[in-house]
Amino acid sequence: MARLNLLEETRFEKLPVSVFENPQKASLSVAQRIGNLIKEKQKNNDIAVLGLATGATPVAVYAELVRMHKEEGLSFKNVVTFNLDEYYPMQPDAAQSYVSFMNDHLFDHIDIDKNNINIPDGTLNLEDIPAFCLEYEKKIGDVGGLDIQILGIGRTGHIGFNEPGSAPNSGTRLVTLDDLTRRDAARDFGGKSFVPTKAITMGIGTIFKAREIILMAWNRKKASIIKKAVEGEISSEVPATYLQLSEHVEFILDEDAASLLTRFDTPWLVKDCIWEETISRKAVIWLANFLKKPVLKLTEDDYNNNGMAQLALDKGPVYNINIHIFNKLQHTITGWPGGKPNADDSQRPERAEPSKKRSIIFSPHPDDDVISMGGTFIRLVDQQHEVHVAYQTSGNTAVWDDDVLRFVEFSIDFSEKMGASKPELNTLYQDMRSFMEKKQPNQVDTPEIQTVKGLIRKGEAIAGARFCGLEDDHIHFMALPFYESGKNQKNPVTELDVQLTMDLLQKVKPQQVFAAGDFEDPHGTHIVCFNIIIEALKRLKKTESWVADCWVWMYRGAWKEFETYEIEMAVPLSPQEVEKKKFAIFKHQSQKDRAVFPGDDAREFWQRAEDRNRDTAQAYDDLGLAEYEAMEAFVRYKF
Ligand code: F6R
Numbered sequence: 233m234a235r236l237n238l239l240e241e242t243r244f245e246k247l248p249v250s251v252f253e254n255p256q257k258a259s260l261s262v263a264q265r266i267g268n269l270i271k272e273k274q275k276n277n278d279i280a281v282l283g284l285a286t287g288a289t290p291v292a293v294y295a296e297l298v299r300m301h302k303e304e305g306l307s308f309k310n311v312v313t314f315n316l317d318e319y320y321p322m323q324p325d326a327a328q329s330y331v332s333f334m335n336d337h338l339f340d341h342i343d344i345d346k347n348n349i350n351i352p353d354g355t356l357n358l359e360d361i362p363a364f365c366l367e368y369e370k371k372i373g374d375v376g377g378l379d380i381q382i383l384g385i386g387r388t389g390h391i392g393f394n395e396p397g398s399a400p401n402s403g404t405r406l407v408t409l410d411d412l413t414r415r416d417a418a419r420d421f422g423g424k425s426f427v428p429t430k431a432i433t434m435g436i437g438t439i440f441k442a443r444e445i446i447l448m449a450w451n452r453k454k455a456s457i458i459k460k461a462v463e464g465e466i467s468s469e470v471p472a473t474y475l476q477l478s479e480h481v482e483f484i485l486d487e488d489a490a491s492l493l494t495r496f497d498t499p500w501l502v503k504d505c506i507w508e509e510t511i512s513r514k515a516v517i518w519l520a521n522f523l524k525k526p527v528l529k530l531t532e533d534d535y536n537n538n539g540m541a542q543l544a545l546d547k548g549p550v551y552n553i554n555i556h557i558f559n560k561l562q563h564t565i566t567g568w569p570g571g572k573p574n575a576d577d578s579q580r581p582e583r584a585e586p587s588k589k590r591s592i593i594f595s596p597h598p599d600d601d602v603i604s605m606g607g608t609f610i611r612l613v614d615q616q617h618e619v620h621v622a623y624q625t626s627g628n629t630a631v632w633d634d635d636v637l638r639f640v641e642f643s644i645d646f647s648e649k650m651g652a653s654k655p656e657l658n659t660l661y662q663d664m665r666s667f668m669e670k671k672q673p674n675q676v677d678t679p680e681i682q683t684v685k686g687l688i689r690k691g692e693a694i695a696g697a698r699f700c701g702l703e704d705d706h707i708h709f710m711a712l713p714f715y716e717s718g719k720n721q722k723n724p725v726t727e728l729d730v731q732l733t734m735d736l737l738q739k740v741k742p743q744q745v746f747a748a749g750d751f752e753d754p755h756g757t758h759i760v761c762f763n764i765i766i767e768a769l770k771r772l773k774k775t776e777s778w779v780a781d782c783w784v785w786m787y788r789g790a791w792k793e794f795e796t797y798e799i800e801m802a803v804p805l806s807p808q809e810v811e812k813k814k815f816a817i818f819k820h821q822s823q824k825d826r827a828v829f830p831g832d833d834a835r836e837f838w839q840r841a842e843d844r845n846r847d848t849a850q851a852y853d854d855l856g857l858a859e860y861e862a863m864e865a866f867v868r869y870k871f
Contacts, residue, residue, distance in 0.1 A: 241503045244463045244494040246476040249483045251490040255450035258484050259292035262382065262446055266293070267300050269379055274310050281372070282313045283381030283439070284338075285392075286330045289448050290382055294337040301342045308344040312375050314368070315351040316383070316392040317433035320361075320406060322354030327674070328420050329354060352404070352432035361432065365404040369438060381442035385449050388412050389457050389470030393433035400474045402435030419720045419829070422674030436474050445481040447472065449489040452751065458485060459492040500539040507543045514797040515540055516557045517855065526856025527558045561857055564802045569608045569866075570617040570744065581801035581866075582744075582783070590618045591744040592737070596761035596789070597627040598693035599820040600748050603841045604787045606700065606813035607805040608746075608864050613701035620740050621697050622708040624733075624761045625715035626686035630828040633668045636684045640664065676718040686711070688822050696819040708736055714760060725760060733768035741778040745769070749786025749869060758789055766871050773871075784869040790833075790840050793865055796851045800868050804860040805845060813845075814838050 242249070252258035266282065273280040284290070300306040315330055324331035331351050339349060350371060356364055372378060383391045388410045394402060395410040408430055409417075418424040439445060449458050461472035462483060475481045487496075495502050500515050507515075519538055520527045528551075535544040535553075544550050563579045571577060573587035591612055595601035601609055601621050612619045640661050647653045660680055667678055677685070690709055697707045710732055714725045737745075747765050750758040765784070773779040785801065788794060805813065817838040818824065824836060833840060845862035853859040 241495050241499075243502060247462060247478070247481050247483060249462055249485060249490065249493070251485050251487060251496075253487060255486045256292055258448065258450070258486055259290075260296055262290075262448060262484055263293045263296035263300065265446070266297060266380060266382075267306050270306065270308065270311055273379075274307070277310075279310050279312050279375060281375050281377065281379045282311060283378040283434070283442055284313050284315050284334065285382050285384050286315065286317075286333045287384045289384035289450060291337055293382065293448070297338060298341040308342045311344055312348040313344070313350060314372055314378065314434070316381075316439075317431050318352040318354045319428040320352075320354050320356075320430040320432050322428060324351075324355070328417075352434075354432065358406075361406050365406070365432065368404045368434075372438065372441075378442035380444040380446065381439050383439070383445065383447040385447055385454060385457060385461060385472050386410075386413050387416060387453065387457050389461060389472045391436070391439060391447065391472050391475070393431040394436050394439075394471045396469050396471060398436055398468060398471045400440075400468075400477070401437040403437050404432065404434050406430055406432055420674070422672075426673040436471060440474070440478060443480060445475065445478055446484055447475065447481065448484045450486040452488045452491065454489045455492040458483070458489050459497075462493060498539075500543070502539075504542055507546050510797070512543060512547065512553065513557055513560060514795075515543060516553065517561075517797045520855050524854075526854070527561070528554050528856050530554050558856065561796075561852065561855060564799055565804060565852070565857070565863075566801060567611070567804060568615065569801065569803050570612050570615055581868075586743065588617055589743040590740055591620065591746065592740055592742045593619065593621045593746040594624055594748070594761065594765055595621060595693075596624050596748050596758045597630070598623045598625075598689040599627070599696065599817065599823055599837065600750075600758075600789050601693075602696045602700065602813065602816040602820070603837050604748065604750075604789050605746060605803075605864050605866075606816045606841070607809045607845070607862070608787075608803045608866075609700045610809065610812060610816070611803065617744075618706075618740075619702060620706045620708060620736075620742070621693075621702060622710055622736055623690075623693050624710050624712050624764070625757060626682075626709075626711045627689045628682050628686035628716075629718070629720065631685035631688050631822045632828060633671070633681070635688060635822050636664065636681055637661075637668075639684055639688055674720075679718075682716075682718055689820075692820045692822060696816050699816045699819055710736065712761070712764065714764075715757065722757065722760070725764060729764050730767050730771070733764050734772055737768055737772060738776065741776075741782075743778075743781055743783065745782060745784045746866075747784055747786055747869070748789050749867065750789035750791055762786075766869070769871055784871060785866040786869050787864065787866055790837050793844050793848055794867055796848075796855070798867050799848075799865045801866040802848065802852065803864045803866070804849065805862040805864065807861045810842060810845065810862045814842065817841060 270280045315334060318330045322329045353364060385391060388396055390413060393407050393409060395407060414424050414427040417427045421427045460470045464470060464473055466473045466476055490496055498518060499505055505511055516527060519530055519534060519540060523534055530550060532544060532550050535541060535550050547553050564581060566581050569582065570589045570591060571582035571584045572580060573584055575584050577584040593601050593609060644657050644661060664681055694707055712729045712732060714723045714729050717723045747762050748758045749762055769779055845864055848863040848865050849860040
């Protein structure tokens with residue numbers, strides 16, 4: 233039976249949800265609960281039976297349990313574990329196996345008896361799987377059932393590997409993975425084609441029998457599936473919705489994963505709000521979109537019937553509110569991203585003075601500058617600002633091997649033709665070829681291959697920046713060391729990353745910094761690059777007076793645009809500018825046709841950029857503002 237929920241604020245939520253400020257705090261609380269359970273059981277000479285999950289979500293929980301073991305003496309001698317799932321087929325010693333995952337993150341660092349660890353066996357013959365699954369269920373029952381089951385959630389809504397279509401009473405079994413799940417796993421395996429198509433997973437029915445179920449989710453990427461799981465109708469389309477039927481479940485979320493729940497996304501529908509500027513703007517735009525009306529046509533009734541009566545009362549009459557929001561939106565639009573010289577700038581996004589600004593466009597990968605803000609880049613140069621572009625990383629993991637051969641072959645041919653052939657080049661080339669022939673998925677490239685890949689992207693970035701009008705000495709390649717692991721998993725950020733960034737900032741002393749504030753980038757590189765810039769600026773601020781006049785504008789990469797209510801500067805692009813931007817993106821030939829890491833969007837980067845910029849213009853048009861061809865959007869970050 234579904235839960236009775238008497239709280240107005242959470243009335244859309246069909247199961248208990250706790251929201252933490254960040255994943256770290258949430259993970260500590262989950263680890264604490266597990267630790268307490270283990271200790272409680274120890275006191276009674278009992279065993280604790282844990283159901284465990286793998287994936288990115290529980291990593292910090294395991295790290296905290298390891299810490300509790302090492303620093304507080306928490307013992308796992310009385311613990312029996314059952315993992316949710318394992319890929320099939322899968323050798324336990326493979327890097328991607330869930331056996332390796334659990335050993336690396338937990339089991340190798342605690343005092344658990346290895347005989348007490350249970351993980352579905354990915355090495356079985358097909359015909360032996362049903363008996364194994366029955367035995368797995370029986371084993372759980374024999375030790376008294378799961379005391380606690382922790383879960384992550386996939387973007388398909390899967391729990392364990394119970395993909396859409398799974399039955400609520402399903403048991404442990406062999407399943408076929410959803411295409412989206414395989415795409416999400418592609419990076420770990422070095423390409424989707426290497427991700428197994430099947431897995432052995434505990435069933436929904438198995439999970440349900442646990443005495444306590446904790447589902448954890450972090451990150452904006454999970455927000456929309458969390459909304460469905462928590463507020464949606466129970467359906468096999470989203471298997472996690474079955475958890476609404478449990479009496480023992482709790483969702484533990486960070487603020488980002490919770491951000492689309494009604495109480496956070498559209499709070500006026502569930503409680504009285506304090507109608508400050510941002511929420512008023514968000515609500516009015518939401519209302520206009522919801523009713524498909526331009527802002528200036530919203531009426532008193534529209535406000536009253538949609539949870540916004542209080543706003544109408546506090547700030548009305550509603551026509552004044554409409555005009556106020558309309559004007560605010562209007563003032564975000566500017567063709568002068570570096571400020572309009574000699575103009576009244578009191579209602580403009582950027583300052584008029586100094587009329588010639590020094591601007592640095594930081595680009596995490598070598599193509600984010602043109603993909604995300606190519607039109608604005610060109611305008612800034614055309615409007616005679618001193619524009620610099622700084623490519624923060626080499627982007628050398630995202631080039632195909634055959635492109636490497638092509639470029640090295642070119643170098644050999646060219647040097648021969650010029651009478652300057654170098655035998656070492658031929659040897660290098662042969663080494664590369666033989667390495668590539670034997671290369672395993674996800675294997676780290678040789679340093680030479682990494683170098684060529686980096687150079688290919690460097691050449692493309694130069695071509696793109698020149699196309700936008702930059703002089704060569706305004707194009708900077710930072711090759712931040714954190715990125716140079718050769719793998720998807722990057723190195724930790726060090727002082728050197730921050731120092732290199734401080735050096736460039738100090739050299740240019742910019743009045744404007746453009747940075748990728750694109751925290752949903754699936755590679756995680758953008759947020760790391762962003763944080764480095766902010767750290768560098770914060771440190772410089774202590775001694776350098778120019779920093780006080782340096783504004784940081786965030787743009788978003790190829791993945792997701794800002795919400796309309798957030799946008800503080802919208803730079804319109806004419807049809808010709810859209811075309812020109814496309815050509816700048818085309819300079820990145822190694823990323824064309826099929827990028828190595830396209831994410832889960834099949835479109836090419838230039839198509840995504842065009843669609844996105846058109847959508848932003850459309851969103852303004854729908855609200856009743858002028859109709860532009862396309863728009864690039866920015867939000868100011870105050871540090
Ligand atoms: C893992 C599992 C999966 C993951 C889910 C989320 O054992 O069964 O359901 O919990 O795919 O994965 P992450 O945490 O990597 O986002």
